[in-house]
Amino acid sequence: MPQGSTNILDEWQCLEEEYLKLQETHRTYLQKLEEISKLQKTCSSSISHQRRRLKEISHLVNKCSTETSDDIDGMKNRMKTRPNAFFEMEAFLPKKNGLYLSLVLGNVNVTLLSKQSKFAYKDEYETFKLCSTVILLLFSCICYFFVSYRFLDAILNFLLVWYYCTLTIRESILITNGSRIKGWWVFHHYISAFLSGVMLTWPDGNLYKIFRNQFLAYSLYQMSAVLLSEWMPVQITSSGRKTQHGSDRGGFSVLDVERADVSFAFPLFWSFLAALQWPLSLQNGSATRL
Incomplete structure (x- = not known):
């Protein structure tokens, strides 16, 4: 051979x-x-x-x-x-998904079975949020200060819908895996996704132009607040250990994503203000046509 x-x-x-x-x-x-x-x-x-x-x-x-x-x-x-x-x-056992995850993903087990996997998913969430926020902040600044074209606004609003919907899904998965994310943190993302969807489907006209700058200002505030919370100084917890975004890996607080030192009133206030200005814009538009 x-x-x-x-x-x-x-x-x-x-x-x-x-x-x-x-x-x-x-x-x-x-x-x-x-x-x-x-x-x-x-x-x-x-x-x-x-x-x-x-x-x-x-x-x-x-x-x-x-x-x-x-x-x-x-x-x-x-x-x-x-x-x-x-x-x-x-936190390490499979559990039934909540209503939102059931509607979006079905009855898929999203429980991660090790602390390393949970930490990795949370870090991936933070990276996604930071990179997307920087891009959307720059895009919002361009639309707000420099360019006023409807198709660019539509692209921005589509990206905002995708961004906030993705955040709510990822945060729901984090909650399933033991994160103690407070309700207002996720709730204001639902509001932002809804408002972005309204702006995306709103026909071009006087009403849209009246509300456009208000919504862009709201988006700029949201993105700036996220970046600010990412770069705030490390805080001292009640136990005396330093932590940022709950980064105490000895417990489940590592999966928490909202900053304890950022007042919960601000996101809700701006969400409420934007929702309140919508009917006011409709009234202003009607008065303009008259």
Whole structure:
């Protein structure tokens, strides 16, 4: 047999051996996946059972509130810590998606099963938000200060709809994975997506021109506020540890994305102001035509 053919057969034999090892590894992987699935169901069922029994015992303790002892007091203190413990356990267990994610993604499991995966997803979210914000801020400045063309406005508004909708989806996934994102943070993104959609579909005319600059100013404020929150100095938490965007990786606060030092009133105030100015713009437009 030629020397070249012998070398090819040797290479094929080595590849066959590697393939057999791969098959065995993959078989083991599938077995572990099945075991993990069973453990997940067992943990979820046990947590539900614990919550139900804890509620029953709390009810009994309330009935016997007049009877106190060191054992009862210790039990009450331990009972207070259980909800947080359950919350941390469930952060690594599959859970049913909320209404918004169910409508957008369906019944897809979006729970990440390791802290490293959660951190990586949160960091990816922050990178996406920062890069998109810089681009949209520059685009908004161009439309607001330099150029006034309807097709450029339409491109900007389309990008804003995409940006805010993407943020709400990613934030919902973060919440599913244990992030304690406050409701106002996500809510003002819903409002911004709605207003961007209104501007995108609004026909060109006097009414659109009246409201255009107000909405662009609102967008500029939003983007500037995001950039400002990204670059604010590191804050000191109540525990004395330094953290930025909840970057204390010893707990689940690392997944929080809103800044605690940015007042919640500002996004809601500007969202409310923009929504309030819409009917006022309609009235001004009607008066102009008259």
